[in-house]
Amino acid sequence: QQQVKQSPQSLIVQKGGISIINCAYENTAFDYFPWYQQFPGKGPALLIAIRPDVSEKKEGRFTISFNKSAKQFSLHIMDSQPGDSATYFCAARGGDTGRRALTFGSGTRLQVQP
Amino acid sequence: DAGVIQSPRHEVTEMGQEVTLRCKPISGHNSLFWYRQTMMRGLELLIYFNNNVPIDDSGMPEDRFSAKMPNASFSTLKIQPSEPRDSAVYFCASSQQGLISPLHFGNGTRLTVT
Numbered sequence: 242q243q244q245v246k247q248s249p250q251s252l253i254v255q256k257g258g259i260s261i262i263n264c265a266y267e268n269t270a271f272d273y274f275p276w277y278q279q280f281p282g283k284g285p286a287l288l289i290a291i292r293p294d295v296s297e298k299k300e301g302r303f304t305i306s307f308n309k310s311a312k313q314f315s316l317h318i319m320d321s322q323p324g325d326s327a328t329y330f331c332a333a334r335g336g337d338t339g340r341r342a343l344t345f346g347s348g349t350r351l352q353v354q355p
Numbered sequence: 356d357a358g359v360i361q362s363p364r365h366e367v368t369e370m371g372q373e374v375t376l377r378c379k380p381i382s383g384h385n386s387l388f389w390y391r392q393t394m395m396r397g398l399e400l401l402i403y404f405n406n407n408v409p410i411d412d413s414g415m416p417e418d419r420f421s422a423k424m425p426n427a428s429f430s431t432l433k434i435q436p437s438e439p440r441d442s443a444v445y446f447c448a449s450s451q452q453g454l455i456s457p458l459h460f461g462n463g464t465r466l467t468v469t
Contacts, residue, residue: 273454284359284446284460285398292455330398335454342388342411343458345398 244268245333247346254353260318262349264331267312271333275343276305276316279328288329289316321353357381359461361447367467373435376464379428380449388448388458389422389432398446404430437468 247264254260266274275290291298291305291314298305304317318325328350332343360379368374380387388403402412404424412422419438424430434441444465448458 275457277458282462284448284462285458286460287457290455290457341386341405341450341454342400342403344400345390347397 244271244344245331245346247331247349249349250347251350252352254318254321254351256321256323256353256355258321258353260316260321260325260351260353262316262329262331262351263313264315264346265311265313266333268333269312270335271344272335273333274305274307274314275332275334276303277330277332277345279330279348285330318351321351323353323355326351326353359447359449359459361445361461361464363464364462365465365467367469368437369469370438371436372468373433374437374441374466374468376432376434376445376447376466378430378432378447378461380430380447381459382428384449384451384459385427386450386452386456387424387430388450389430390446390448390460392444392446392463393442401432401445434466437466439468442466442468 276288277285278288279285289300289303293309302319307314328348330348331346334343362377389401391399400414402422407424422432444463446463448460450456450458
């Protein structure tokens, strides 16, 4: 059962544009929602994260928007740069048993063209 | 801090052979996770340990897979016998206690079973 659905699968954005990646979750017991960034040949690395008690979190050019009622959250990358070209994963953690492992979305390959 | 260290970085083996992947978590981290990444299935949790004790192994594909954590600084993932469908990138990650503690991933082991 896929508990975190991510879209789009791939995204091409021009330098300076806004990149938007969306995720939806099913398990209402999730209570921590991070985004990870992965470059080729490397492991994923935490980019930004949010708890469901806030609707938005911003760190530099990266913003998470969270809609608890819709069970959706999204990553916005402002002023996208070629160095942002990577694969992005949304994830969720928590649950009825206090499960500490992350459940990941399927990933979005972002390409920022110069 | 050297980060999470995985070895080997690449492993090529023939079907039927035993494969052992190794992981050294970040010192002081008490949770350790093994994930598998493939194009078709994305990042899948195989197993995770808390304080060296396996907590959730529901993601282990079958009895051919086994994982151990004999102490806080070392873990292994063993596949015996290996099959071509096991070909993937295997990641180890560690984290501190706490819901919002980020997962720190190693750079993975790329396994190819011919």
